[in-house]
Amino acid sequence: MSDFPKTDLNAVRRLANRGYYDKATIYPIVDEALICHVGFVQDLQPFVIPMIHARLDDTVFLHGAVANRMLTHIAEGNPLCISITLLDGIVFARSVFHHSMNYRSVALFGKGSVIGKDDEKLRALEVISDHVARGRWQEARLPNQREMDTTTVISVQIESASAKIRTGPPNDNPEDYALPVWAGVLPFHLEPLPPVKDPKLPDGTTIPDYITSYRRP
Amino acid sequence: MSDFPKTDLNAVRRLANRGYYDKATIYPIVDEALICHVGFVQDLQPFVIPMIHARLDDTVFLHGAVANRMLTHIAEGNPLCISITLLDGIVFARSVFHHSMNYRSVALFGKGSVIGKDDEKLRALEVISDHVARGRWQEARLPNQREMDTTTVISVQIESASAKIRTGPPNDNPEDYALPVWAGVLPFHLEPLPPVKDPKLPDGTTIPDYITSYRRP
Numbered sequence: 001m002s003d004f005p006k007t008d009l010n011a012v013r014r015l016a017n018r019g020y021y022d023k024a025t026i027y028p029i030v031d032e033a034l035i036c037h038v039g040f041v042q043d044l045q046p047f048v049i050p051m052i053h054a055r056l057d058d059t060v061f062l063h064g065a066v067a068n069r070m071l072t073h074i075a076e077g078n079p080l081c082i083s084i085t086l087l088d089g090i091v092f093a094r095s096v097f098h099h100s101m102n103y104r105s106v107a108l109f110g111k112g113s114v115i116g117k118d119d120e121k122l123r124a125l126e127v128i129s130d131h132v133a134r135g136r137w138q139e140a141r142l143p144n145q146r147e148m149d150t151t152t153v154i155s156v157q158i159e160s161a162s163a164k165i166r167t168g169p170p171n172d173n174p175e176d177y178a179l180p181v182w183a184g185v186l187p188f189h190l191e192p193l194p195p196v197k198d199p200k201l202p203d204g205t206t207i208p209d210y211i212t213s214y215r216r217p
Numbered sequence: 218m219s220d221f222p223k224t225d226l227n228a229v230r231r232l233a234n235r236g237y238y239d240k241a242t243i244y245p246i247v248d249e250a251l252i253c254h255v256g257f258v259q260d261l262q263p264f265v266i267p268m269i270h271a272r273l274d275d276t277v278f279l280h281g282a283v284a285n286r287m288l289t290h291i292a293e294g295n296p297l298c299i300s301i302t303l304l305d306g307i308v309f310a311r312s313v314f315h316h317s318m319n320y321r322s323v324a325l326f327g328k329g330s331v332i333g334k335d336d337e338k339l340r341a342l343e344v345i346s347d348h349v350a351r352g353r354w355q356e357a358r359l360p361n362q363r364e365m366d367t368t369t370v371i372s373v374q375i376e377s378a379s380a381k382i383r384t385g386p387p388n389d390n391p392e393d394y395a396l397p398v399w400a401g402v403l404p405f406h407l408e409p410l411p412p413v414k415d416p417k418l419p420d421g422t423t424i425p426d427y428i429t430s431y432r433r434p
Binding site for chain 1 (some may be wrong): 220226227230231240251252254255256257258261262263265266267269279280284285288296297298299300302304306307309310311312313314316319320322324326337342346349354356357358359360361364368374386387393394395396398400401402403404406407408409410411412413414415416417418419422423424425427428431
């Protein structure tokens with residue numbers, strides 16, 4: 001897979017050694033995250049909203065209700081910054097100053113456009129469904145025409161992107177290693193808990209493996 | 218605690234019944250989240266960056282390196298949207314259309330200003346440290362003057378805010394409840410894993426309770 005050119009838009013400036021511009025690093029982060037934060041500008045005011053996303057090649061799909069004012073703004077082709085963050089742990093250093101987080105984050109830049117054709121829209125919805133839970137699309141009732149008509153699906157071509165990643169133990173000042181302070185990483189994991197069935201579910205309805213054994217790619 | 222007035226800025230428009238404007242709902246979400254996504258505008262381009270935050274009364278603190286260009290922009294008092302999202306689960310409905318997420322999200326609006334005085338800056342850093350791991354400030358080496366001088370701490374007065382929350386089982390169409398499709402919620406939890414000690418840590422260094430029994434408020 002190729003790299004994104006490093007430009008003013010996507011350059012990781014602070015701690016530049018944590019910056020990555022290759023799709024092979026960026027896209028697995030996009031695919032692992034369940035949600036993203038979409039930033040856009042209206043009348044010079046920034047807005048950031050959490051959304052479900054999914055990626056197909058160099059495209060990210062977003063979706064929502066047709067009546068959604070913010071989605072309409074996104075659909076009009078205004079510039080977007082899509083931020084995706086996986087929190088991997090708290091880095092406990094001997095000094096307050098060197099405390100940090102371990103994380104894998106991505107910034108994607110592009111513009112949205114509405115997917116007009118129903119077959120392309122349905123395909124994008126399948127990609128989103130697969131992103132959240134592969135196997136579900138084959139089992140749940142698929143969208144009917146009314147549902148298709150009330151759903152907007154946005155396609156965002158990824159024009160520029162970068163990742164910023166921190167891993168590993170703390171980096172303390174040499175003289176601080178002698179301090180009697182525990183140091184290391186407290187890792188985090190977005191852990192699925194036991195599924196909670198809908199109270200209205202008939203007894204005996206089989207729960208599929210993709211839910212009981214859920215995990216992110 | 219009081220409410221934020223509902224305005225054009227913070228109004229939850231889609232699914233307005235999921236919107237909340239009271240601090241008693243909004244602030245616990247801010248306090249539970251380990252990170253936030255800060256949105257700002259430079260030359261009409263939106264940027265969103267993940268940052269550690271902490272709240273004290275109606276103020277949010279952000280911090281970073283003095284040389285950080287984006288932090289400088291934030292410090293200049295440009296409008297910000299700080300988005301905070303806690304992902305609580307995937308909602309599996311009988312129809313693809315009614316799939317959803319359970320979440321607690323907040324949007325905070327305000328402008329940043331640099332904390333100039335060292336004593337106020339140190340207090341803000343303590344609030345940030347307490348936000349991440351209460352007890353750490355009393356144990357780690359506190360910032361020296363050089364570290365203070367290379368750290369920018371930003372104070373953002375929360376001018377407007379709202380929360381959007383979804384909880385509970387799926388809401389399917391009446392006719393879909395007869396479908397033989399498992400429905401319910403797969404809850405998620407940001408789970409701390411066993412701490413990983415710094416390879417350079419001397420044997421026998423005691424690990425504190427606030428790390429072994431880590432949990433969010």
